[in-house]
Amino acid sequence: MASHRIGARVAGLSPEQLCAIIEAQAGASDAALRVAEEHAARLVEQPEWVLSEVLLSPDLAPHILAQLPTKAHAVNGTCRAWRRGWKETLKKRERPRMLVIGGRNNEILNSLERYDASTNEWEGEAVAPMLTAHTIACMAVLDSKLYAVGGFGPDGAPSNLVERYDLATNAWEVVAPMATPRENHAMAVLDGKLYAVGGFNNDGALSSVERYDPAANAWEAVAQMATARCNFAVAVLDGKLYAVGGYSGDFLSSVVRYDPALDAWEAVAPMAVRRIAFGVAVLDGKLYAVGGENVDDNSLSSAERYDPALDAWETVAPMAEARQYHAVAVLDGKLYAVGGQGAGYNTLSSVEQYDPALDAWEAVVPMATARAFPLALV
Missing domain, CATH: 2.120.10.80 (Kelch-type beta propeller)
Structure with a gap:
């Protein structure tokens, strides 16, 4: 109700006054959005009006731009700046990221780490x-x-x-x-x-x-x-x-x-290799089984994939490092094997990335914390 009253009250104001209200209402998002959306066209109707000093938040900018024809987005420098800021915000939100949570080392881990594939970096926080x-x-x-x-x-x-x-x-x-x-x-x-x-x-x-x-x-x-x-x-x-x-x-x-x-x-169809403590993931319509332990109590570096159209498994390139009780996830068209236990049952922080186009694994930056039994999700 408050946002409707604000919208009615500002109907006769100038673009400068409208923008001042939007800026003042930045902490009250509903009211600011109402004003921004209803009066977007008037905010850019005067090409000589420079909006660049307005502290419009990136969250409000798309709501204004969405009300305008595309050709109006470049009316002035601020709209272009808003559009750039909006795109940068979306890029950050859309960056391929993998979340790894929990697991155990010498103790149960109540923490998570996020992996950014575009920067090959991890960041962590407590859970x-x-x-x-x-x-x-x-x-x-x-x-x-x-x-x-x-x-x-x-x-x-x-x-x-x-x-x-x-x-x-x-x-x-x-x-x-x-x-x-x-x-x-x-x-x-x-x-x-x-x-x-x-x-x-x-x-x-x-x-x-x-x-x-x-x-x-x-x-x-x-x-x-x-x-x-x-x-x-x-x-x-x-x-x-x-x-x-x-x-x-x-x-x-x-x-x-x-x-x-x-x-x-x-x-x-069964796998070629008997496995426990391994990871699976789906990539490009095929099911991958990675690592694990076999009947001889050996940690495995091998991997294979299942094609449902053929009902058949085929062997793919092995990891560089054998691992079990690890996590497997798909991120940005690549397969990741994360943490786990190595051949000597040591807990791993290492991470490997598989490229199906090359049928090859490569090491990426390790996690800050070694983890067995983690969950990896995108």
């Missing part, structure tokens, strides 16, 4: 600790919120606890728990729902699957896998959920695919 200590929780992002699901609870037993973290407020909240306690499970987001797949608890390896609906704050069971598995990886490709490798009394190379429309799993 509020979870409300209840649970280690090696499985993490995923849904609707811009980070979910920490299961893992080991305060008593050291597998947990069904679920907490949700808001990066904007740096705060955690408890949401509905899973029906089944799980650790060493895998998480993915599909069609706006969060899936918790397999894992391990006091009953052994799990084949069960449940999904979380944030609107209902509730979990429901869905079709279970034919084979129980833990310490595996999941990814979403072409609207299907893939569960890859893992352990079920033996190391697995098998891969199964879930169709939410049918609520059913089916087997697809």
